[in-house]
Amino acid sequence: MFVSNHMKREVxxxxxxxxxxxAQQLMAEKQIRHLPIVDGENKLIAIVTDRDIRSAIPYSLLxxxxxxxxxxxxxxxKVKDIMIVNLKTISPMDTIQDALLLIQKYKVGAFPVIDExxxxxxxxxxxxxxxxxxxxxxxxxxxxxLCVLMEEKVGQLKKIVDTITEEGISFxxxxxxxxxxxxxxxxxxxxxxxxxxxxxxxxxxxxxxxLDPMSWYIDSISQNHRQN
Amino acid sequence: MKxxxxxxxxxYMLHDTGPYHPEVADRLLAVxxxxxxxxxxxxxxxxxxxxxxxxxxxxxxxxxYIRRFEEICLSGHNTFDDPDNCISMDSYESAFLAVGxxxxxxxxxxxxxxxxxxxxxxxxxHHAERDKAMGFCYFNNxxxxxxxxxxxxxxxxxxxxDIDVHHGNGTQHIFERDPSVFxxxxxxxxxxxxxxxxxxxxxxxxxxxxxxxxxxVLPGQGDDTYYMLIQGDLIPxxxxxxxxxxxxxxxxxxxxxDEMSDIKVTTNCFSWIMQTIMDLGERHCNGRVxxxxxxxxxxxxxxxxxxxxxxxxxxx
Numbered sequence: 001m002f003v004s005n006h007m008k009r010e011v012x013x014x015x016x017x018x019x020x021x022x023a024q025q026l027m028a029e030k031q032i033r034h035l036p037i038v039d040g041e042n043k044l045i046a047i048v049t050d051r052d053i054r055s056a057i058p059y060s061l062l063x064x065x066x067x068x069x070x071x072x073x074x075x076x077x078k079v080k081d082i083m084i085v086n087l088k089t090i091s092p093m094d095t096i097q098d099a100l101l102l103i104q105k106y107k108v109g110a111f112p113v114i115d116e117x118x119x120x121x122x123x124x125x126x127x128x129x130x131x132x133x134x135x136x137x138x139x140x141x142x143x144x145x146l147c148v149l150m151e152e153k154v155g156q157l158k159k160i161v162d163t164i165t166e167e168g169i170s171f172x173x174x175x176x177x178x179x180x181x182x183x184x185x186x187x188x189x190x191x192x193x194x195x196x197x198x199x200x201x202x203x204x205x206x207x208x209x210x211l212d213p214m215s216w217y218i219d220s221i222s223q224n225h226r227q228n
Numbered sequence: 229m230k231x232x233x234x235x236x237x238x239x240y241m242l243h244d245t246g247p248y249h250p251e252v253a254d255r256l257l258a259v260x261x262x263x264x265x266x267x268x269x270x271x272x273x274x275x276x277x278x279x280x281x282x283x284x285x286x287x288x289x290x291x292x293y294i295r296r297f298e299e300i301c302l303s304g305h306n307t308f309d310d311p312d313n314c315i316s317m318d319s320y321e322s323a324f325l326a327v328g329x330x331x332x333x334x335x336x337x338x339x340x341x342x343x344x345x346x347x348x349x350x351x352x353x354h355h356a357e358r359d360k361a362m363g364f365c366y367f368n369n370x371x372x373x374x375x376x377x378x379x380x381x382x383x384x385x386x387x388x389x390d391i392d393v394h395h396g397n398g399t400q401h402i403f404e405r406d407p408s409v410f411x412x413x414x415x416x417x418x419x420x421x422x423x424x425x426x427x428x429x430x431x432x433x434x435x436x437x438x439x440x441x442x443x444x445v446l447p448g449q450g451d452d453t454y455y456m457l458i459q460g461d462l463i464p465x466x467x468x469x470x471x472x473x474x475x476x477x478x479x480x481x482x483x484x485x486d487e488m489s490d491i492k493v494t495t496n497c498f499s500w501i502m503q504t505i506m507d508l509g510e511r512h513c514n515g516r517v518x519x520x521x522x523x524x525x526x527x528x529x530x531x532x533x534x535x536x537x538x539x540x541x542x543x544x
Contacts, residue, residue: 139419139424142355142362142363142422142423142425143422143423143424144420144421144422145419145420168311169311170311192310193310193311193312193422194312194355194362194363194364194394194422194423194488195249195250195312195364196422197250197488198248201487212448212490213420213446213448213490214446214447214449215448
């Protein structure tokens with residue numbers, strides 16, 4: 001769950017003296033939105049994002065400008081004129097959870113990852129976080145989701161886990177969700193199998209109820225409605 | 229009345245999945261008994277299985293995968309590639325007979341000896357990938373059949389309609405770049421049901437873009453959703469594609485009493501679905517419809533579902 005396992009290590013960078021138009025072209029070519037700027041020793045100096053470029057050169061201006069002088073001025077605009085120097089970074093030892101909270105807090109799309117000497121090691125983007133969560137949920141592997149409603153009391157999940165283990169089924173993921181009834185938890189168990197008839201029956205025999213996902217959805221709506 | 233073939237062979241029951249597996253030999257007995265109970269056997273052309281030529285299986289599967297399957301069966305292992313896939317010594321032969329029987333059925337139809345057919349085979353096929361067994365499936369029977377139709381019988385456009393409650397990942401992946409095979413599937417939403425593919429944004433890639441269509445059904449839904457999606461998605465897709473032959477991956481596991489899924493389709497709606505497919509077959513391909521068994525695990529419901537299925541094929 002560390003940033004170092006999920007970041008992109010092959011980072012495309014740009015020089016501070018490059019023109020903004022070149023930066024824009026590079027981003028389009030490589031389908032990226034962030035370009036770190038490093039010095040000769042690979043130390044991070046700043047970052048430029050596609051949003052900074054769009055703010056500096058509104059698309060309409062670029063497209064409609066028939067004026068050679070304006071075009072020349074735009075061509076003269078350098079990355080160093082618009083790059084962000086005071087930037088948020090993370091360490092490879094930060095966790096994915098840290099990165100999620102930081103992205104939410106700072107409302108950014110990516111973090112440069114640097115070591116203690118400010119050397120650039122990689123970039124962690126929202127896209128990388130999504131990939132790691134697809135992995136955590138196990139949904140890149142074939143399986144079936146069980147939705148089990150259980151009392152909020154110690155030892156409930158153990159019974160379920162034991163039952164699934166007895167059936168020799170592997171877990172993709174287990175998510176515990178808050179329920180509107182404070183005494184209940186909705187547990188979503190992703191099982192890496194097609195064969196769920198027996199395990200469903202055993203769970204029901206233990207006294208748990210399997211949530212009907214649609215009534216869960218409809219109940220949540222009515223619950224939210226009441227709260228509002 | 230139509231001339232309908234019924235592929236049935238006791239050797240399909242030799243594929244032994246053990247005592248705790250839902251995909252059991254008794255499924256085929258339930259199918260047979262249901263057809264017999266409705267007094268339909270006398271109208272059917274019974275088709276026995278023959279062993280497929282390995283070249284046809286290689287039209288879809290990697291040679292190394294086929295060898296791997298053979299070796300694991302002969303070595304006495306009881307699972308292949310995943311704990312879901314329970315096997316016995318005879319599974320490899322059963323799988324060859326499943327493919328061979330279906331290809332013989334195709335020959336009978338293309339020679340005009342029968343109009344359509346139901347192939348009650350085991351093991352099922354639609355989850356099998358080019359190089360991987362998945363979800364009780366080893367050879368992708370329906371994919372091999374589509375290739376056979378194209379290569380041996382020079383059929384240009386084949387439609388595969390998959391009504392099993394699970395998405396046919398294998399079939400979709402095999403044809404997703406191919407505009408000559410249209411893959412349509414209606415199944416339980418992949419966030420809830422195996423195998424987790426078949427989302428509505430999966431529409432084919434490259435040259436096959438637009439030749440894959442997935443209709444998703446949320447858990448707890450039933451007939452009304454099926455009526456709506458088949459009328460709104462399947463019929464227009466087929467009318468546009470104009471297939472020359474329709475192959476059906478027939479799963480009965482969306483039935484309300486089938487515990488494998490959370491979908492609640494009634495027996496009557498299954499008949500309506502098949503009748504709708506037959507109407508599409510009449511409209512586009514002279515009634516050339518071959519139905520191939522996939523899932524369906526309720527031994528109580530399989531007899532009536534299979535009987536009704538045959539009745540519609542016979543046009544009784």
